[in-house]
Amino acid sequence: MTIATLPAYPPKPRPGDRVAVVSPSAGLPEVFPRPYELGLERLRRDFGVEVVEYPTTRKMAAPEERARDLNAAFGDPSVKAVISSIGGDDQITVLPYLDRELIRAHPKPFFGMSDNTNLLAYLWSTGIVGYHGGAVMTEFGRPGAMHPLTEASLRAALFTHGEHELRPADTYRDVDRDWADPAAFAGEPPMEPGSGWTWRNADRVAEGVSWGGNVEILSWLLMADREIAPDPSVYDGCVLFLETSEDMPSALDVFGILRAMGERGLLQRFSALLWGRPKAWSLESPNSAQEKVRYANDQRAAVLRAVEAYVPSIPVVLDVDFGHTDPQLVIPYGGRIRVDGPAGRVTVTY
Template identity: 25%
Template sequence: MLVTGDTIAFVGLSDPRHEREWIQLETLKNFFASYGVNVFISPLLYEMECSRPAWAKELMRLFEHPDVKAIFDVSGGNLANGILPYLDFERIRQAEKPFFGYSDLTSVLNAIYTMTGKPSYLFQLRTLCWSQAKQQQARLVASLFEQRHDLFDVQWEWLSGQRMQGVVVGGNVRCFLKLAGTPYFPDLTERLLFLESYGGKENLIRSYFYQLAGMGAFQKVSGLMLGTFTELEKEGGRIEDIVHEVVPADLPVVKTRQIGHGEDSRALVIGETLQLERGDSHA
């Protein structure tokens, strides 16, 4: 995906970044420089107030810039879905450029797949600066520079069913549901729905699952994939209990602790066809 001499770009389509996080951007820039990759940090990342149209214009410019080979969003929060009406998805489709983001960027990742049919990557690049930095750096280098699968190698635990196959959609459940009722919400028919969450105690997470059930999501998808539910688990809750209550018993369900808001979180490709079978725990 990347070779020496390439240029990548950092953007922040969700909430503004705090000054204390700016040093992480320089750390990441230096990390990529050690592999001969140039990093363009969008100046908008250093602005505390930036309009949705301005960020959309910047993103489109980077998608179409011939020197930029990949775009990494390093933000999170609440505002990412606000840029969607200002994006030109046909131009994004033609660019065929990898886009990475997580959490609130779930809305953008799924919109890109829905509107273009192209995949994008659920991953937070700043994990390369956190407590599991060395391991995350090694996984990223193996996958982006050496064409290996380390960053995408995920162990799944089966909760029900024997097999699932389909195109992966979803991400952070709160941010995924922002797309409900919009043209950016993906068709769930025969899809694999991945869900995770950072915030949310048991009843809030249960309400998200109730909403998905009311939308007929669990009747349409061919499988449910669960990541970590950080606050729920911290409070002693179990996502399995909510699944048992809300999700049809005959729907295949798998779970992993390797994708979510953990500091060692792997990557998941939104818009990629995935096949899982019981007994083969890795994807």
């Protein structure tokens, strides 16, 4: 893989344009239609776009089939943006079937997160800015209503160019409802008080192109040596942003991944680190309030331990709301981020 230039922003859609909805990871709209249909309704009604679905959007499909739909969505000149339905765990197997030259010739905003880190990193290495966040089933299909911070961030990222300041959420949620239960969509989900952001080395300003995503997926890309620049100097001065998923990796695993990135010489290239608020609860691991606090504190300590070992002087901001918790702020993947410690501000360019 070679990277000739840093990623460029693709043209943005306008209300009324056709927007592709795809399932590059898992066809979960087939299994859980309620959040999917709700998300589509909001895309059409509130965002005013025309939704275009593909053969694998609503079904579990082989990697080659999912790649075929992605190639078709990017290659269709009438489609102005591409949005993922949800994440999954095997999108890395889709990448070899993508047509890089077709996608490079038809750059479009792509929105996704979690397992979609694979495609976001692929677009980065293809020279296209992507958007970390905004899956149909999770953000657009949120029970009750879209969170105002999520909606404002998504609307700005989808339709506009320019700066957008990220702000700490007053309340947040990491407890999920069972999508198979109709009662899960009966009202607004319960929220908890937000704790704000935690800054380290906040005496300086860092600004650069972003790279990162879900840390577990990035670890797989690193192991497979996929979409990782052979010359790490490509990442010099970039802002690293990382978050963890509902799989809830242990603090030891998080430290191990960051340590491996440090030993590879990657961590030392970045000018700042944004770390997403840890998701400390899942349907498979329904932690108590005390267990949630312990898990999140252990993860933060692991991150800072790795930072101290490899990049002790860079600015770090913990608990930024861009990961698997709610609300979710969109991060431009390959776009510019300004981390202003003295002002306590993080500004992204959409």
